[in-house]
Amino acid sequence: MNTPDPRQDPRAFLRALYDAAVRRALPEFVIAPFLPPPPRGRTLVLGAGKAGGAMAAAVDALWPADAPLSGLVVTRYGHVPPAYRSSGGRIELVEAAHPVPDAAGRAAAARIAGLAQGLGPDDLVLALISGGGSALLSLPAPGLRLEDKQAINRALLLSGASIGEMNCVRKHLSAIKGGRLAALAAPAPLCSLLISDVPGDDPGVIASGPTVPDATSCADALAICRRYRLDLPPAAREGLDSGAFETPKPGDACFAGQTLHLIATPQQSLEAAATLARAAGVEAHVLSDEIEGESREVGKVHAALARAVARRGQPFARPCVLLSGGETTVTIRNKGGRGGRAGEFLLGCALALQGEPGVHALAADTDGIDGVEDNAGAVVTPDTLARAAALGLRPAEALDLHDSYPLFEALGDLLVTGPSYTNVNDFRALLVV
Structure with a gap:
């Protein structure tokens, strides 16, 4: 044409x-070179983001038909490719709200956290992460309610904070982001495939980095909340003040042997x-x-x-x-x-x-x-x-x-x-x- x-x-x-x-950024055209070989055990696909549906469809189409493949990926409402929806693929796709999280996103995140546990070194976790995953993968930290996360998210969106600042706060108030999904999946090998939607392509910022180490701290998150005058619920403030909501850091054993690829930027x-x-x-x-x-x-x-x-x-x-x-x-x-x-x-x-x-x-x-x-x-x-x-x-x-x-x-x-x-x-x- x-x-x-x-x-x-x-x-x-x-x-x-x-x-x-x-x-140039469509998963069906870019994902193939980055797929690892099937493991001796089973392959579990977990993911979140606006591109999650298309990423899952691409993986399913390329993965050997005789190799075990299952999993759960959450994407935004209306972002499941129609062909995959009608075909009934091997990877389950669920839809949730963006940019403010909802109960569907919380339920999906809880299921993903549950699926990630109990894996062994012969299994493989294939994480499909793209922009929007931070809101879609909403599992509040202990003591927080979904309503708390929704209120904080709305305030961040209205504040003028950068995406890096917003995701620093989000990952510290989450039970699954900021590297915590990787910690849940260990000791299974983890391969993260990312589509970047952030300036600088920092994997720790994309979808609040559920599978990568977090170099920011609770103190950083608290400083951002103060800078933009965000009204935090008592449980959130206490968790940040005490450091109880701290995330896994670079060098943590849960990241050993992990592979990561930016497949589109x-x-x-x-x-x-x-x-x-x-x-x-x-x-x-x-x-x-x-x-x-x-x-x-x-x-x-x-x-x-x-x-x-x-x-x-x-x-x-x-x-x-x-x-x-x-x-x-x-x-x-x-x-x-x-x-x-x-x-x-x-x-x-x-x-x-x-x-x-x-x-x-x-x-x-x-x-x-x-x-x-x-x-x-x-x-x-x-x-x-x-x-x-x-x-x-x-x-x-x-x-x-x-x-x-x-x-x-x-x-x-x-x-x-x-x-x-x-x-x-x-x-x-x-x-x-």
Whole structure:
């Protein structure tokens, strides 16, 4: 299939770049080289994340038919690949809530913890871990209730804390994250296959690192809670204060002999999009796969760079596309709006561009869901602000209210893809022609 002409159809061209980025991270295309051989005993597949369903389906398809295979993987509601759901595979898939955990996630996590125990050195645990697993794999630490975890999770999501900070707190308030799943599975060999959705690809941050050592401490988690003024229930504060909620550290015997592979990363997806753009005659520049910060502010910075390219041909010549990834944040100041990080980025970008001719932008989450709405993201064109004004829409007000979804919906500029069955986080592309 030919790539759309970026000058004739910028919107379709940007969508093609997004699709290339997503495809590069689909488990069915990347998991095979990382699968270990079947063990002498049985193979137990355990996992959690937005890509969990597709990862399980890929493993099941590739694993020898005559080799024992069973297990349980939890993914987000609506993220089980339809073909696997109808085929009745060897690995059980269950669905739970994201980003705020629910009872289904707690029950799944408890079952996974139970399955991990009682294994021997001839068995193999294959852990399938991807972004979103932190909320989906919710097993509260002793003395905490699910309601406590839900309240803390909501507060973290509204606080503006980075993903690393959020997951530091989450793993210390969990009975299964922060390396505790590995401790439960020992002495069975453990092979972790990870799809990264975090800046820096730190395995300890992806899904709060259920199978890897945790270098952070209870004191770190407590400091984060204080920094963002989170109201902790007494049991959580006591567990962190006393160190009772401490996680397994590097060097712990439970990690001996573990193997770990990052099978898909944000950088790889950005490079796939860049390759497609260059093949279409458009130079591509990958700015970074680790961009963090307030979404609207990141949008302004991207807009400033695109303006410099459009007006002065610096630091890059046009035509070109600017690509970036990472995980921005939205600090909620006005509740009730509808929209996610991508929409917030694009509003900030559009307002800063002020209709700059020749600049088009797409921002979307590679899991197909921007926040909790049904869109992956949206697009911005040189006439976005003019079309909004013609409809009586106020982009600056929508940005202040965190209400990007209705505005882009009214403009017909939402990007709706449905679940992608993978997750390497934010994807942003600015085309300057």
